[in-house]
Amino acid sequence: MCGIAGIIHVDGQPLFGIEKSLLAMNRLIQHRGPDDEGIWQHQDSSIGFAHRRLSIIDLSPLARQPMTGDDGNMIVFNGEIYNYRELRQTLGASWTFKSRSDTECILAGYERYGDSCLEHLRGMFAFAVWDNKRRRLFCARDRFGIKPFYYCQVGDIFYFASEAKALLPFLPQITTERSALAEYLTFQYTIGEKTLFEGIHQLLPGHALAIENGAVRVWRYWDVHFEIDFDHSPIYFRKRLRELVNESLELHLRSDVPVGSYISG
Numbered sequence: 001m002c003g004i005a006g007i008i009h010v011d012g013q014p015l016f017g018i019e020k021s022l023l024a025m026n027r028l029i030q031h032r033g034p035d036d037e038g039i040w041q042h043q044d045s046s047i048g049f050a051h052r053r054l055s056i057i058d059l060s061p062l063a064r065q066p067m068t069g070d071d072g073n074m075i076v077f078n079g080e081i082y083n084y085r086e087l088r089q090t091l092g093a094s095w096t097f098k099s100r101s102d103t104e105c106i107l108a109g110y111e112r113y114g115d116s117c118l119e120h121l122r123g124m125f126a127f128a129v130w131d132n133k134r135r136r137l138f139c140a141r142d143r144f145g146i147k148p149f150y151y152c153q154v155g156d157i158f159y160f161a162s163e164a165k166a167l168l169p170f171l172p173q174i175t176t177e178r179s180a181l182a183e184y185l186t187f188q189y190t191i192g193e194k195t196l197f198e199g200i201h202q203l204l205p206g207h208a209l210a211i212e213n214g215a216v217r218v219w220r221y222w223d224v225h226f227e228i229d230f231d232h233s234p235i236y237f238r239k240r241l242r243e244l245v246n247e248s249l250e251l252h253l254r255s256d257v258p259v260g261s262y263i264s265g
Contacts, residue, residue: 002065003032003052004076005161006128008137011214014045015157021170025159026050028166032078035059040066040074047130047137049076056080057256063101070096071111072132077103078162079125079147082251087120110138115208118221122251126203128160136212143222145205152200158211164200171199 005025009015022039030037033052041048051065057080068074081087084102087109095108102123109117110129115138124146128139139160141149151160152167159167168174180194193201203209206222232240253259 001032002054002078003029003162003166004078004126004128005029005050005166006048006076006137006159008047008158008211010153010156010158010211010216012044012046012135013156015048016045018045018048022048022050024169025161025166026052028169029161029163032162036064038064038066040068042130049074049128049130051076055257057084057254058099058101059256060099062099063103065103067099067101067103067107069104069107069111073107073110074130074132075103075107075110075127077106077125077127079123079127079142081105081121081123081125082254083120083122085254090120115210115221118208126162134212136210138208138210139203140208140221141203141205143206149203150195150200151203151209153216154199158216164195164197167200168197171197175199 005022007015007018007021018041019039022041026037026039029052033054035055036053037051039048039050049066053065066074066076081102084105087105088097091105091108091112094112097104106117106121106127109120113120118140123142125142126147126149128137130137139149141147148162149160150164150167151158152171154170154172159170161167175198177194177196177198180190180196183190184196193204195202203218206220207218208221209216209218
């Protein structure tokens with residue numbers, strides 16, 4: 001578990017006191033990353049990122065975040081990309097990797113594929129990429145929403161973070177979102193993008209967000225689609241399911257720190 005946060009002026013204007021705001025956001029999510037921390041702000045102070053790190057893959061300083069690429073793009077990332085080794089082989093021809101981290105694979109994938117890099121990622125993730133050339137912020141959350149991504153917009157300033165409480169200091173007032181509270185009391189979770197705080201939203205699973213040319217756009221990049229297979233026997237499906245589970249476990253066990261397991265219930 002890591003923690004990410006960021007601030008951007010939607011129209012690209014300088015933000016007064018951005019460094020102080022980023023430091024405050026990082027303190028509010030410090031429990032998410034005991035191993036390292038970092039902040040970055042653009043030279044024109046129109047955007048900045050903050051990160052708290054729990055080191056899992058590539059424990060070296062080369063994997064520190066916020067991370068910048070040779071193309072000038074910047075990323076903050078929470079999660080794990082399980083197929084990062086395969087991506088390194090695919091992207092190595094056009095990208096000179098400086099680290100062994102899965103974080104850098106997202107930067108390299110975005111440089112090669114743009115928004116379609118999401119189609120190549122297997123893992124759990126919430127990240128934000130600053131496209132320095134296009135002056136564009138690109139954010140995404142994994143297909144099933146394992147990693148959190150909260151955001152709010154106050155006037156022309158857009159804030160995001162791994163936890164809603166990192167956004168509370170920037171709201172004009174803290175008010176309960178009654179419809180979300182009703183959902184929570186009924187289902188024990190909120191159904192849509194609303195949260196318990198009025199004005200704070202969550203990026204839904206399988207969705208992406210971009211800020212460019214003064215506009216904020218959210219869209220779904222993935223959904224479940226399947227066709228019923230009547231051509232194979234139950235024995236085939238049992239065998240295939242076991243193969244898929246074993247492959248998934250093998251990818252999940254990739255780590256540069258000890259791996260453990262636990263049972264709930």
